[in-house]
Amino acid sequence: MDRRTLLKLLAAAALAGCDTRDKSATPLKIVVAGAGIIGASIAFHLAKAGAAVTIIDKEGPATHASRGTFAWINATWAKQPRSYHAFSQESVANWHDLQQELDLPVRWGGSLEWFDNADRQDTLAAQIAEQVAWGVPARMVSAEEFTKLEPGIRPGASITAAFSPDDGAVDPVLATHRLLAAAEALGATLRYPTTLMDVLLTNGRLTSVITSSGSIPADRLVLATGAAKNLPEQIAGIKIPQRSGPGVIVVTHPAPRRLQHIISAPGVHMHQRDDERIVLGEQDGAPDNDAHTVRLQGRPNRFPDPAIAEQHATRILAIAEKYSPGIAGVRIEHVYIGWRPLPIDGHPVIGASAERPDVYLAIMHSGVTLAPIVGQLAAQELTTGVTIDLLKGYRPDRVFEEIKRY
Numbered sequence: 001m002d003r004r005t006l007l008k009l010l011a012a013a014a015l016a017g018c019d020t021r022d023k024s025a026t027p028l029k030i031v032v033a034g035a036g037i038i039g040a041s042i043a044f045h046l047a048k049a050g051a052a053v054t055i056i057d058k059e060g061p062a063t064h065a066s067r068g069t070f071a072w073i074n075a076t077w078a079k080q081p082r083s084y085h086a087f088s089q090e091s092v093a094n095w096h097d098l099q100q101e102l103d104l105p106v107r108w109g110g111s112l113e114w115f116d117n118a119d120r121q122d123t124l125a126a127q128i129a130e131q132v133a134w135g136v137p138a139r140m141v142s143a144e145e146f147t148k149l150e151p152g153i154r155p156g157a158s159i160t161a162a163f164s165p166d167d168g169a170v171d172p173v174l175a176t177h178r179l180l181a182a183a184e185a186l187g188a189t190l191r192y193p194t195t196l197m198d199v200l201l202t203n204g205r206l207t208s209v210i211t212s213s214g215s216i217p218a219d220r221l222v223l224a225t226g227a228a229k230n231l232p233e234q235i236a237g238i239k240i241p242q243r244s245g246p247g248v249i250v251v252t253h254p255a256p257r258r259l260q261h262i263i264s265a266p267g268v269h270m271h272q273r274d275d276e277r278i279v280l281g282e283q284d285g286a287p288d289n290d291a292h293t294v295r296l297q298g299r300p301n302r303f304p305d306p307a308i309a310e311q312h313a314t315r316i317l318a319i320a321e322k323y324s325p326g327i328a329g330v331r332i333e334h335v336y337i338g339w340r341p342l343p344i345d346g347h348p349v350i351g352a353s354a355e356r357p358d359v360y361l362a363i364m365h366s367g368v369t370l371a372p373i374v375g376q377l378a379a380q381e382l383t384t385g386v387t388i389d390l391l392k393g394y395r396p397d398r399v400f401e402e403i404k405r406y
């Protein structure tokens with residue numbers, strides 16, 4: 001679906017007129033739990049729409065997945081089926097608008113991706129052919145063109161790679177802070193550390209949200225609490241099956257420019273931001289051994305000590321050096337652990353709980369890519385009462401099938 005069709009659909013949804021709210025009433029009081037990039041985007045769009053917004057976070061802005069993320073903004077072949085691809089593509093387009101509006105730190109230029117086995121490469125070529133058939137400007141590039149596009153990378157002898165020119169990457173922490181600051185400038189309140197504990201209902205309607213620092217009057221609650229997997233059941237009475245796994249992200253100190261594109265190489269992802277920091281992510285999850293199982297039980301979002309963080313960074317840098325020898329010697333600034341908020345069918349969960357209609361869930365992977373569109377559409381549903389058709393495949397009460405997309 002192109003941008004114009006989407007906008008028409010949105011306008012039609014608004015005109016369909018299930019808006020039951022009294023326009024002269026005081027603004028809706030909405031608490032957004034979770035100050036990651038999703039909560040921040042929803043809060044910003046809600047504040048823009050005139051809601052009285054309070055954002056709470058148990059730790060602080062961008063301290064979980066929205067910090068330990070690779071932050072690749074994309075609608076590549078992996079976004080399936082086509083409706084989800086179009087949804088992601090629309091969000092990529094929305095990033096441009098949001099970037100301009102709030103001066104967000106996004107770097108565009110596209111991605112280059114390849115694999116190290118012939119069968120997977122054949123599948124990649126077929127996946128890119130499908131993208132082309134869908135009107136996406138992706139293409140396979142030869143080794144020669146690759147080297148022109150990305151002189152600092154040595155992908156291997158006769159490689160072809162997928163080039164997706166519309167992709168970008170963002171500094172997710174700075175973007176989250178800017179979204180929150182923009183929400184605050186529009187009157188929103190940000191409170192942390194403040195943990196969501198429960199909700200208080202009066203005659204079946206939400207009246208306040210109970211937190212670790214007191215209760216907050218609320219007409220609606222948004223659960224943008226990422227990989228906190230038990231909260232939807234505890235607060236909204238609905239179980240969202242998730243298979244969240246951890247990933248390690250390395251951010252270097254600013255370094256001379258070595259990378260022009262987002263690189264998805266076998267075993268490692270890398271890009272270099274506009275602030276010249278290089279971001280590296282590993283493709284595989286945590287090593288499958290007892291020591292890790294024990295360490296990961298409590299879902300830590302920090303390493304237990306700097307030596308372990310350094311071991312991980314050294315391992316990931318060594319893989320990156322195989323493709324980008326120039327990376328050797330860069331100084332590491334941060335090593336993060338991120339837990340993917342990942343509903344088991346790989347698609348976002350967006351919408352109110354049937355059990356508790358005043359609680360609106362927004363839990364998803366590829367949340368960096370999706371933050372602009374989810375913020376915009378969720379705010380529209382919450383403040384006008386319209387039901388947006390485009391979100392119907394992502395409702396929390398759908399049947400969740402286990403589908404491995406990431």
Ligand SMILES: Cc1cc2nc3c(=O)[nH]c(=O)nc-3n(C[C@H](O)[C@H](O)[C@H](O)COP(=O)(O)OP(=O)(O)OC[C@H]3O[C@@H](n4cnc5c(N)ncnc54)[C@H](O)[C@@H]3O)c2cc1C
Nearest residue numbers: 034036038058064065066069072196226247338366367369
């Ligand atoms: C390793 C890794 C790589 C990734 N790469 C990409 C990528 O390249 N592109 C992409 O689009 N996406 C990527 N993702 C996914 C993306 O980062 C997430 O989908 C996105 O950050 C989710 O944002 P969020 O705001 O929903 O969650 P989070 O950033 O996790 O925020 C949730 C917040 O809720 C708070 N919270 C939890 N419980 C409570 C409570 N009880 N009370 C109050 N606050 C609470 C937490 O403190 C946290 O701050 C990646 C994720 C990981 C982990």
